[in-house]
Amino acid sequence: MSDQEDEIILSELNDEELVLQMHDDLYDGLAEEITEGVNILLERDWAPYKVLTEALVAGMTIVGHDFRDGILFVPEVLLAANAMKAGMAILKPLLIATGAPRMGKMVIGTVKGDIHDIGKNLVSMMMEGAGFEVVDLGINNAVDSYLDALEAEQADILGMSALLTTTMPYMKVVIDTMIEKGIRDDYTILVGGAPLNEEFGKAIGADSYCRDAAVAVETAKDYMLRKHNQLAAG
Amino acid sequence: MKLSDERLTQDGLAPTDASAKVLILACGALANEILALIRLNGWHHMSLTCLPAILHNTPDRIPDAVRAAVKIHRSDFDQIFLAYADCGTGGQLTALCDELGIEMIKGPHCYSFFEGNDAFAVRAEDEIDVFYLTDFLARGFESFVIKPLGLDRHPELRDMYFGHYTRLIYLAQTDNPDLDRMAEAAAERIGLRYERKFTGFGDLAAALQPLG
Numbered sequence: 001m002s003d004q005e006d007e008i009i010l011s012e013l014n015d016e017e018l019v020l021q022m023h024d025d026l027y028d029g030l031a032e033e034i035t036e037g038v039n040i041l042l043e044r045d046w047a048p049y050k051v052l053t054e055a056l057v058a059g060m061t062i063v064g065h066d067f068r069d070g071i072l073f074v075p076e077v078l079l080a081a082n083a084m085k086a087g088m089a090i091l092k093p094l095l096i097a098t099g100a101p102r103m104g105k106m107v108i109g110t111v112k113g114d115i116h117d118i119g120k121n122l123v124s125m126m127m128e129g130a131g132f133e134v135v136d137l138g139i140n141n142a143v144d145s146y147l148d149a150l151e152a153e154q155a156d157i158l159g160m161s162a163l164l165t166t167t168m169p170y171m172k173v174v175i176d177t178m179i180e181k182g183i184r185d186d187y188t189i190l191v192g193g194a195p196l197n198e199e200f201g202k203a204i205g206a207d208s209y210c211r212d213a214a215v216a217v218e219t220a221k222d223y224m225l226r227k228h229n230q231l232a233a234g
Numbered sequence: 235m236k237l238s239d240e241r242l243t244q245d246g247l248a249p250t251d252a253s254a255k256v257l258i259l260a261c262g263a264l265a266n267e268i269l270a271l272i273r274l275n276g277w278h279h280m281s282l283t284c285l286p287a288i289l290h291n292t293p294d295r296i297p298d299a300v301r302a303a304v305k306i307h308r309s310d311f312d313q314i315f316l317a318y319a320d321c322g323t324g325g326q327l328t329a330l331c332d333e334l335g336i337e338m339i340k341g342p343h344c345y346s347f348f349e350g351n352d353a354f355a356v357r358a359e360d361e362i363d364v365f366y367l368t369d370f371l372a373r374g375f376e377s378f379v380i381k382p383l384g385l386d387r388h389p390e391l392r393d394m395y396f397g398h399y400t401r402l403i404y405l406a407q408t409d410n411p412d413l414d415r416m417a418e419a420a421a422e423r424i425g426l427r428y429e430r431k432f433t434g435f436g437d438l439a440a441a442l443q444p445l446g
Contacts, residue, residue, distance in 0.1 A: 075384025078394050113362050115398035139398055140362065165320045166342045166358065194293065195324030 010036050015044065019055050026059035027066075029079025031086040038087045048094035049101070049131075056087050057129040064126075064214040074118070081122055088128065101131050104224040107149045108159035109137030111170040116163035119193060119213070123159060126213040132157075132220060143177045150187060156227065157220055160206075162193040172204035179205070188223040190216055237265055239374050247284035249307065254281035256445050257307050259300065260317030262287030263370040264344065264438070267407055268317060271439050280445065283307065287370065291382050293322035297330050304334055315445050317438075319343050339441045344368060348405050348436040363400045365426060369407045372417040380423070392424060402426040405433045 010033065013021055018037060025033040034056070041051045063080040066072040072080075106127055110117050117139050124134045135153050137145055150158060162168040171191050178184040184205070191206040201209030207223065210216035237247065242262035249257060250269070260268055262284040272280050285299050296318065304314055316338035318327055331338045341347040345366040346354040371378055380386050383395055402424070404417035414430055421428035 073382075073384070075388055075391060078384075078391055079388060113359060115362050117398065118394060121394075163322075164342070165322060165324050168324060195320075195322050197324060197326070200324060 011040055015041070015046075019058075022055045023059035023062060026056065026080050026083050027063055027072075027076075029076065029083050031083040034083040034087045035090065038090050042090070042094070047100075048091045048098055052088075052091050052095065052100075052129060056084050056091075057126075060084050060126065060129065061214060064212060068212060068214070077122070078118065081125060084125060084129070088125065092128075102133060103131040103221060104156040104227075105133040105135070105153060106157040106159055106220065107135045107137065107146065107153055107155040108161070109141040109146060109149075110139040110161045110163075111167050111174070112140055112142045113170060114162050114164055114167040115139045116193075117161070119163070120159070120161040122213040123161070123192065123210070123216045126217050127159075127220060130217045130221065132217075143174050146174050147177065147181070147183075150183075155187065156224065157188045157190060159190045159192070159216070161191070162196070165195045168193060168195055168200065169204075171206065175205045188220070188227070190219060192216060237269070239370070240377070242284060242370075243287045243374055243377055246286045247282065249281045249283040249310075251278075251281040252310065254279050255312040256280045257311040257314045258282045258317050258442065258445075259303055259307070259314055260284050261290065261321070261344070263290060263368065264317055266370065267435055267438060268442065271435065271442055275439075275443070277442070277445075280442070281311070287374075288378070288382075290321065290378065293324075296321060296323055297326045300327065300330060301334070304336065313445065315442070317442070319347055339438070341437065345405055347438060347441070348407060348433045349431070350433070350436045361401075361403070363398060365396065365399045365402045365424070367402060367404045367417050367420060369410070369413055372404055372413045372420060375416065375420040375423075379420070385424075396424050396426065399424075399426055402428055404428070404430045406430055407433060407435060 008021060010018060010021060018040060022034060022037040037055060038051055041055060060080060063072060063077060067077050108120060108124055110120050124136045127134050135149055137149055146158060160171045160174060175189060189206045190208050190210050191201050192210040196209055198209045208219045210219050242265050246262050247265055256279055258268055258280055260282060265284050268282050285303060289296050289299060300316060308314060314336050316331055316336055319339045319341040320327055321343050327338060339347055341351040348368060384391060402421035418428045
């Protein structure tokens with residue numbers, strides 16, 4: 001895909017061609033081209049939310065599918081994520097200013113004893129891309145860090161991540177504490193990380209285990225829709 | 235027996251002795267250490283076969299590979315022992331061993347059982363920012379870490395992978411100045427402070443000793 005990149009002048013492409021080219025550029029992790037493409041679409045009076053969903057999120061979804069299917073590997077996904085991040089940096093203030101739709105609010109962090117955050121960062125980025133407000137607590141989070149943030153931010157969703165077999169049981173510590181305090185059912189709890197699986201998610205009392213960032217987004221949307229419907233019915 | 239790290243990484247190892255009673259089914263990264271223990275202890279009733287060590291980078295694929303290998307070799311040996319720790323499988327290897335009725339090494343990973351699981355557990359909280367190497371990984375740093383992470387092509391990804399790490403500790407199974415230099419170079423390559431700690435074979439010998 002990148003062989004012809006020097007010959008393509010983004011500003012000369014029509015909207016449809018440009019969006020497809022941006023999908024290719026995201027796939028190839030070309031941050032400068034993504035920045036340029038975002039600016040061109042904005043200059044053409046595209047709404048920031050439309051640029052985000054049609055150019056960036058749609059492109060990153062292709063990356064996610066090819067990662068899931070073993071066609072792309074971690075380095076390529078990270079380069080694509082960096083490119084998307086460059087586009088998001090331009091769009092984020094505009095999205096806030098233009099009142100783009102908000103899906104809900106998520107507090108997310110890697111659990112205590114664990115410093116791995118690549119997967120968590122991808123989830124954060126894709127959740128933001130999908131219209132969620134994300135409060136990222138970073139790495140090595142103890143129970144209080146999660147609970148304080150959930151309360152202070154009035155969040156809808158708690159996301160916990162772990163890469164190590166030795167740290168993933170800490171998710172249960174967090175959930176058990178929430179049960180003790182009587183706040184467990186106030187939040188949707190999503191968990192993820194390489195050594196986890198669906199069985200583990202169920203065993204610790206999470207609402208869902210999410211295999212990857214794309215699944216996390218779809219699961220979060222689903223729970224928010226259910227919550228919305230319940231409120232409407234109640 | 236001189237083993238090729240490249241073959242242990244990509245292909246694994248066929249059973250070393252088809253006439254033995256006990257088969258050690260191991261990660262390729264442990265082949266040299268296990269063969270040394272067999273030789274030094276005169277464990278002639280043991281044979282070693284290895285799965286590709288590169289599975290280390292995709293732990294979710296280890297259980298299926300183990301299941302397939304057990305199926306292939308079960309009828310040829312009286313006993314099979316799995317020389318893997320949990321290795322990032324989130325308990326799936328333990329569950330598989332229970333299902334297949336075989337034993338495995340205790341502990342979360344080889345870093346832990348090389349140091350000794352008890353000692354490792356005590357220090358684990360103070361070492362959350364440590365990246366570990368063993369003898370095998372020190373020799374294969376390029377093919378295990380640098381290339382799979384794309385750092386040879388994209389060194390700018392360094393911070394995304396190692397930004398939260400501060401130290402690289404080389405857990406040495408042997409006293410080998412060449413490996414020491416390689417491990418130190420690896421630490422420098424990814425910008426981490428270097429430490430070396432001699433562990434020997436840790437809990438590995440004790441895990442294999444009762445077999446057969």
